[in-house]
Every structure is written in C-alpha cells, then in structure tokens.
Amino acid sequence: MKIGIADTTFSRVDMFPYAEATLKKLDKRIQIERYTVPGIKDLPVACKRLFDFYGCDIVMALGMAGKMPIDKQCTHESSTAIQQVQLMTNKHILEVFVHMDEASDDKNLDIITKNRTTKHAENAYALLLGKNSLSGYAGMGRRQGREDAGPAVVSGKGNKISKNKKSKIEKSKNAKRR
Amino acid sequence: MKIGIADTTFSRVDMFPYAEATLKKLDKRIQIERYTVPGIKDLPVACKRLFDFYGCDIVMALGMAGKMPIDKQCTHESSTAIQQVQLMTNKHILEVFVHMDEASDDKNLDIITKNRTTKHAENAYALLLGKNSLSGYAGMGRRQGREDAGPAVVSGKGNKISKNKKSKIEKSKNAKRR
Amino acid sequence: MKIGIADTTFSRVDMFPYAEATLKKLDKRIQIERYTVPGIKDLPVACKRLFDFYGCDIVMALGMAGKMPIDKQCTHESSTAIQQVQLMTNKHILEVFVHMDEASDDKNLDIITKNRTTKHAENAYALLLGKNSLSGYAGMGRRQGREDAGPAVVSGKGNKISKNKKSKIEKSKNAKRR
Amino acid sequence: MKIGIADTTFSRVDMFPYAEATLKKLDKRIQIERYTVPGIKDLPVACKRLFDFYGCDIVMALGMAGKMPIDKQCTHESSTAIQQVQLMTNKHILEVFVHMDEASDDKNLDIITKNRTTKHAENAYALLLGKNSLSGYAGMGRRQGREDAGPAVVSGKGNKISKNKKSKIEKSKNAKRR
C-alpha cells in the first residue's frame, strides 16, 4: 500500500507530518511518497506523477489558499484539475484544502489544518480498504476541520437506523473524532 | 441490470436506503452496488469506478452540499467531473444533490432528500429501459425534491396535447408523485 | 440525414414537436431520433449517445432552466459538457436552452420557446448542408427566441455589403423570421 | 498556408471581410477556409472541423457577445472549449471576441471590431511564421480593439531595452497600429 502526499511551500502550516503520523499509526505497512510543489495550482500534476511514476494507490493533496477572491479562483482551478487526474487514473485523491479565512488566528489555522489533515488521512486509508468501509458512516454528517454535524434525523420513516448505527452516531457526536 | 449508488459520509441524511427501497420496489431483478466516500467531490471517481470495475449500467450520485459559497463551488466541481464521467463511459449518472439551504429545518431536509432520491431512482430505472421511456412526460415540468411545476400551456398551437397526455398531466398534478 | 433531438421532463414546454414540425417541413427525408431525459444536466450524455449509438449527424439539445442562481450553474455545467461532446464527436449540437426568467408569463414562455426551437431547427438543417450555407447571414445580428438585432452598420468602409446582401437584411428585419 | 476563419450570424458586424482583407494584404499565398455558425458557442467545433477536415494551419474564431450576464457565461463556455481544441490539435486559435458593452454605439462597435479583427489577423500570420516572430514585441503592452498600452517601464534595471527596441516602442505608440 503506497500513499502519495503532495504538499506546498505556500502553505503556512507544514501539513505533511500530520498526515504521515496518522497513516503510520493506522498501518505500519503503509509506504509514503512525498512531493512538494510551490502552490495549490502545482498540485494536480504532482498528484498525477505520484500515480504514474511512483506507483501510488491513493494520493492526498495538501494545500492552503489565501483570503482574496483570486485565491478562490486558484483553488477552483486546482480542484477541477484534481478531479480530472482522478478520472484519468481511476484513483482517489483526498483534497485537503484549508482556506486562510476559515481561521480566527494563526494558532486556530494550525488546529483546523491538523484536524482536517488527520481525518482525511483516515479517509484515505478507509478508501484503500474498499468501497464499503465508510458505508456505516454514510449520512452521518461527518466533517473534516471541525466537529461533525451529525445526522439530520436519527430515525426517519423509510430510513430505520439500527441500534448498532445509533451507537455509532452517539460515539461520533460525543467523541470529537481525532 | 446493475445500478451503482455512490453516497457520502458528509451528508446529514442517509440517502442510500431511499434509493434502494425504490429500486427494489420497481424491479426485483435490479442488482445494486454501493460505494461510500467522504464528500461530494469524491463522488465522480467513485461513479467512474462503479462503471469500470463493478460493471454498473447506470449510477446514482447521492450528495449533500453545505450553505456557504465555497460549498456551491464544490458542487460545481463535482458536477463538472460527473459530466465528464458520463461522456467517458457513455452512461448516465443521475446526480441527486441536496443543498442544505433548500430546507427550513432538519425534518424538512429529510423530506426533500427522500423525495428527490426516490424520484431520481425512478428516473434511473426509466433511462435503463430506453431512450423514450420518459418521452411521454417531456415538457411537463417535472421536479425532484418538490412538487411538479407542470406544463406552461396545456394546449399550444403547434403542440397539440392528446387526451392521453392530458390525463397524464392531471395525474401528475394531483397525485403528488412519490 | 439523421437528426437527434434530446429533450427533458423538467421543461415546462414540450419543445420536441416544434423542432420536429420545422425539420419535416424543411426536408421530408430527415430522420429524427428522440431521447428524453429528466433535466438539463442529463442532456450531454444523451447527445453523445445519439451520435455514438444512433448514428445522428447533428443533434439539438432542448432544455429549460429555472430562475435561481443554482439553475444558471446547472446550465453552465450542461453547456460545458455539450461543448465537450461536440469536440469528441466532431459534430454540431444546437443548444436550445430557455431560461424561465426570460418570459413574462407562461404564454410568453411558450412563444419564446417555440421561436428559439424553430429557428435553431433551421440552423441545424443549414449546418448539415455545409459550412457556408449560413455565410450569407454572417454579421447580420440574427437572434433566436426574439427578433433579430440586425447588423450594426449596413455599409461599412472595409465591409461593402452587396445589393443582394442588403435585400437579405431588409427581408430579415421586416419579415420577423418564424 | 491555410487559415481557417469561423464566424457567426449572431454578430452585428460582418467580421470576415476585415480578416480576409488583412491576410490577403500580408501574403498573397494564404488560402482561407470560412465556416459560418449561428453563435459564439457553435465556434469551437467549427474550429476543430477546420483543422480536422479542411487542413487549416491556424484558425481565427470571430464572435460577438451580448451585454447580459448570461452572454458572459456563453463566451466563457466557448473560450473554454476553444482552449481544448487548441490542445487537442496542437494548433493556435486566435479568439477575436467583441463584447457589445465595449462600444458606445453601433458605429463604435464596428470600429472596435475592425481594429481587433485586423490586428489579430496580423497575429495569426506572425504565429504561422514561427514561435519567435512576435518576441520583439514581448512586454510592450500591445492591445487589440484599442490603442496599445505600451510598456510599463522603458528601461528597467534587469531589463535593458536596446535602441532598436526603443524605436519599435515609439513606432508602436505613435503609429496607432492599423
């Protein structure tokens, strides 16, 4: 199992160690390939190269975006190309983008970034295990970078939630996933 | 007949059971392949994989979007890639996206989501049956997630509506399709 | 000569009969393949399938869009994909999209829709005849869905308009093309 | 040397003669293939067909856009696809788009259109001659459709402008390029 991690020098937080630590904790056998580029728009081809030249099975794209409208445009262009890479390679890329205007200050920026990177590292690992490893959490309002929103209705009509699932929801709501 | 269903852990409603129940009611022979991903931007490659690796004939992409401008951007990126998957595979993907700001509260969110998912499951089945199975309803202002708008003019000049069609319109207007 | 026509159940006007009537009047030999989908975002792959599986030489994509900002986004996504289909197949698709906010009321919506559909059916036929069959009308401010705008200057310096052309302009301006 | 010119019936100025006259003046040997379509969104596939079926070496896409927000969206969709055609064919397309809100009145619309079309015809010819035929004008603030902006600094530190170049700038500024 080889996971690619692409990151940037533009980012104000070093996101790679957060991803690496989580992945290593999840499974000792995971190999990691790192690829560092200047900014968010250099990530898509780095991801593609991690698949094509370094044999990665899944990639995490770690990026940070500024506060200006032009920065939103840049993330849009990067995201669009990251979608294309996925379709060209038939492989998942976990896009871990943090917008600087999400944070109240520098410390908060680090907290959001760590939370999002960590949770998406877990998602990357889950997707590698198979297409149904996240199915138990479908519809449960999971969030990365902040607390989970949780499900809108715990027990709908056509949508009976089993006891097993309910306990998962409680766990999800109370436990503040790492 | 194999129908793929891709869903997300971000969604606050478990959409899969609504789709599954509808499809099973329509035709016992339908096989379903489920694929769960973190969020709306992970759906396109999941759809592609459902076609390429799991032999699906049609796919439903079930997703939910937040209320912020950045969330609209995310659905746009996802939708653009879902279009590409359809062109690459020559197969239909029914995009069932619910925007959280469509709903007045959590219960309403569940109602909208159920309505849209159910109706699009019917559409998916109709498209599988052939390119003209929906032709009888063309121009009739059908909606998913809310009541049908109905046709603008029941009997236009160049557009004579047969008695048969008129009765369909009445049925459509009165019956509040599932 | 086979012309594909893709239409939707979302539309509040049955656009297909307007296109069909015009094409049949223009040339008895035209064969028509119809493909009905739920909404505007299902049109691109339907168009592609009309080319790839039904041997169409040109396609008309008939769609209607709602009044909300999200509807503009949907038409944008559909249009972008319709562009891609054209480039993948090297064939023209006449996009006949009507926005509900163009019309003052339901009757007006039908009038605009009929006008646009009819004129674009004529355009589809002209494009099938050859790349220069519309050249006589180049720069003449033609519009679909409303009256022609006409040319900005009837006789420019470097742009001498022949008598033959002038009479076409008059005809175009006075005759209120169907 | 074969140059394709795609134009529209939507345009309120007949742009083709302006391009043709300029190209014929530049080089008698240039062959021109014309392709007329209804509107700006029909141009991309016309350009592609000019390359694929008519053997053009370069193409000019002549279009005009209305004043409404939806018109900006249309030019965006057309431009995006014109980019794709260039990448699919490895050939240049000179996009000559005029926005109706650029002009104060109809006469001014014709003047802007002529200026932009003429200058881009010159650019098309230059690009055909080689990748460095415009290098002497790099950074000189050239504009099409209006007067050149000129360079920001005539003599920067790291950017010494030779006498030869300076005279070109003067010529460029004074001569009001055709």
Next chain:
Amino acid sequence: MKIGIADTTFSRVDMFPYAEATLKKLDKRIQIERYTVPGIKDLPVACKRLFDFYGCDIVMALGMAGKMPIDKQCTHESSTAIQQVQLMTNKHILEVFVHMDEASDDKNLDIITKNRTTKHAENAYALLLGKNSLSGYAGMGRRQGREDAGPAVVSGKGNKISKNKKSKIEKSKNAKRR
C-alpha cells in the same frame, strides 16, 4: 535540461529577461526555448507545443492580466487550460501571472513582476531537480511577487520543527528572498 518560456506581447513588462537571467545564474547548462504569443489565452497551446515540438522538460508561462472582470475570466480560462496541458504531458508548468491591479503604479508593476518571475524561475529549477527539493520549505508560507508570509506556528505539537528548519525560517523571513 531544457526549459521553455512562453510570454506575451500584451504584458506591459518584458518578463522573459528576468526568467532567463535567473536560470542562467542557477545553472549554466540550462537551455531555454522562448515562445511569444499575443495574450494570456494563447499561452496554453504554446506551452504544449514547447513540450511536444521543442522537447522542454518544464515550462514557465509568463502572462499579465488587465484590471477588468473580463480579464479575470481570461486568466481563469488560460489557467484551466494550463492545468490540462500539465496533465496531458505529465510535466510542470510554472504559471507566472501578474494582475495589473496588484500594482500601485507602473514602477511597482515592474517590481512585482520581476520578483514573481525570478522566484518562480528558482521554483522551476527546483522542480526539475526532483520531487523533494522543495520539501524543506513545505508549510513555510512562501510567496512570489511579495515577501514570504512565513509559517503560522513555528513549533506545533505534532509538527516539531528541527533546529535546521528553524534557521531556514529565520533566513526566509529576514533575507527577503531575491
């Protein structure tokens, strides 16, 4: 090592000499191929041609954008296509775009342009050397066209910054990279 540089006649600053000087200083063996086009939207296919016909290993796309909303749209279209070229060729393109509204006056425009072009020339060279040559600077808030922002937190919890790294940060903050 061959580096392609695409530039424009639209730009008000001659950006090529800034890139060339930096690259030549970094490594005498670097060969440069220049390609000049009219404007920002002509850059993507020029970049593709620099890869396909001139054997470049990496390309810098030097462009300048006007102050109007339509100019933002043009850069968006160009950037989207530049992303595609990278994915088609599996090679990096350093996008060096300057927006005229970034600068207070013409002299400032030249300063920003020089700074951004120079730093991205260094980035291009680093990327050529390997996927980890920039890893030591990941998360350090590097900027091109202005001073570096620096890292948000020098010593996070899960993100221990080594002494070696700290000194790099100081250097980065104090030294005002060229």
